[in-house]
Amino acid sequence: PFPDRSFSAVLAVDVLEHIVPEERKQALAEMARISQDLLLLAAPFAYGLARSAEKMVFDFIKEWLGYEHKYLKEHLTHPAPDLVETESELVSLGFDTVVIPNGQIERWLLMMLGYYYFDGIPSAIELRRELTSFYNRNFFWSDLAEPAYRHLLVCTRQRLRQKPGALEDILSRKQQYPEPDYERFRLWLQLFMQGETRRLLEIKDDLESRLAEKELALSHQQKYITELENFNNRVKANIFYKIYRALFKGRQ
DSSP states (O other), X not given: OOOTTOEEEEEEESOGGGSXXXXXXXXXXXXXXXXXXXXXEEXXXXXXXXXXXXXXXXXXXXXHTSSOOHHHHHHHHSOOOOHHHHHHHHHHTTOEEEEEEEEEXXXXXXXXXXXXXXXXXXXXXXXXXXXXXXXXXXXXXXXSOSSEEEEEEEEESSOGGGOTTTTHHHHHHHHHOOOOOHHHHHHHHHXXXXXXXXXXXXXXXXXXXXXXXXXXXXXXXXXXXXXXXXXXXXHHHSHHHHHHHHHHGGGO
């Protein structure tokens, strides 16, 4: 293990929820032990809306992409950490804390559904990247709002509550962020739709071509069946067939 207070800051993002519940206190204690002053801990905590949103994303990925998302499955299988208990534990370890919401739940859900929807369309890879970039450029700071998917605990051995302006610069930036520029994203979406339209038309043409081939094969089979039926009728009308039937009918 590292010596006590080896690092000026310790960062753990989306880690705590993947630690089994009975070992979380030990994990927090270890983070606190090796931190000189600052500890940043972010996680989706026990919260009904967040779990419901995760379940929707998990089910969507399974249905749309055909696999079970490993980490979301862990979230849904193991009890999520409790925010109040986690904060209390960090306070008992000598930290003062400030809790910042991150990932306003409705936006988080829409972003995840959009992200994994485009993940299932090979032609939309660039659009997916642009969607993520667009969101981070324009909506990140307004995402620091409740109800939130995850929460960030800013923990320090100093007295944050005696310095209410310590995080003012960070939190005020969401008020200063410019209005979103939709034009670039709109162009990407337009390009995607054009490409997707072409892809769907190609699929349509391919299906129509296959259908035409099947219809032609069916037509040949029907023609062959008709020829067999005509041949059978001609055989039955033949004098030799009638003699054969007359001679051997009684033996059948």
